[in-house]
Amino acid sequence: MKISGYELNFSEQELDDILANKMRNIELIGADFSGYQQLPDGDKETLKHLLNAAIIINDVALEQDNPLNRKLKDGLIRTAMESSYAKKALELFNSLNGVAGFNGIDKEPIQIFKDVELLQGKNFYPKDLSVKEFHDILQQMLTNGKIDEVKNILSARTMVRRNEDELIGIDYTVYFAKEFFKIATELEKASQTCSNDIFKSYLMWQVQALLHTDEKLDMMADKFWAEMQDTNLEFTISRENYEDEMTGTIFDNLKLLSALQQHNIEVVSKDTLGCRVGIVNKTGTEFILESQKTLPYLATWMPFNDKYEQSINKNDVKQTMVDADLMTLTGDYAMCRGGITTAQNLPNNDKLSIKTGGGRRNVYHRQVRMSSDKRREKELLNALVEPKLHQYFDTNAIHTWVIGHENGHSLGPLSEYQNAMGIYKHIIEEHKADIISVASMQVLCEKFNLFEKDYLKTIYTSWCISLFLKAKPVFSAPHRMAELIQFNYMLENKGMYFDENKKLNINFDKISSVMYDLLKETINLQLSKSVEKAKSFVDRWAYWSENSAYIADVQQKLGNKPYIKIVTKF
Ligand SMILES: [Zn+2]
16 A cells, blocks of 8 residues: 555554554543642643644654654545555554654564665754765865854754755754744643743743744753742653764764864754653652652762762752653654653753753653553563562562662763763663662662662562563663663673573672672763773673573563553543
């Protein structure tokens, strides 16, 4: 079947199999949710407009991701009215939220259409731009003194297009002027009825940031957004730069990199936009805030903490945190390509608000973390874990660990060190946050009484099992790569082992110190600012062993559901 001139890459039977056996649902809240019903009418009105904005933001993200996304989505929607085949293809499209993407299991990306591929530079860069040509053009432009033009091309907020034999960076506020105007209009309406003043101020600044090309307006919006702690509502326009695999190639070209540094030009990957709308869950938020109080102490507990400036000030931790009940996830959040995020701490370090002393806001996704498959979990334990440990497995414990991971991003060397890891920076930074979390659990328990001593075993066990990968991770999946590193490190250093029945056993007494050693090595790595060292570290630890292959094989037999359908009810 052809959609807008492009042949589908899956037969209808193959799509049937994916939808019936390989896709799991994440159900978001509906109008019957008590937290929603208790809201004042003004807030409910606000939410209506925020949900409208979320839909438009999705269009922006689709355009950023692939030049054919919007055309082919429209084609699928039209054809789906009379064809069940197209309707099924549309469901797969909505799961990836795009024409192509990795599913976290298969080595090659999933392509919904023949000849429509995942692009290295997404739609941020011209489709036919090779890495070499990209670097050559930048070098030439620098030679010609076009410093500001190059700055624009390497900014996180521009779409790059050809301009005769050069390139030009077009600011999002210009490239997406039509969409941003519509989003701003919805946010303006939303601000008129909402019950909370900070939330209202945030929305007004966000409106300005969408309408004008001025990073300072984004900075203001980000600062207000990051201060929101006691609001009823949750609304985020996320900007994250994991998708763009073109900009980062500059870190491999040392000649170009040093030329850029001479002109003080920062190399930042492109932001993909996402949108989240929800309601703040008060009980969940209280528990998270308890963990926040441990950050100043943890800053002093970090290895080599005298060798770098801490991103958190000991007396004034500018970090808000909420647990949210979700109404919708769109854009980047809804690109479920091998997973979906359970929590997110923004803004990232490259943003002006962070550079000028603004805070961060961390939002946890309740509906995402609560959607686990109990039957499959039991089968996995039976197949791979020593029976005595089964009692300690608990998905809630993973939530405690995730809180530690998110806090971990607020600790350690600042962004200039993180970015110096080049194409390894996401792997190393996610890995750092992971092990800060595990290594600090004993401290949180013994010094802060955040939980009972016995619960440590539950956290450790659940975390070790979370390192069981379903497939050999691709380089562009930093969280999975990090898990592989930790899995191998734990085995080589006897934090855990597999017995003669190939069942997991854990040396509970060793985990804390093994992980603190790994944390030392990791912080040292960031402090070295050496891409070479980052490469050898990743090469050394992210290997695919027989153990990993065996685990992946068992997971395969139990059946994997790599695709996600986000079920929205508004
Ligand atoms: Zn993270």
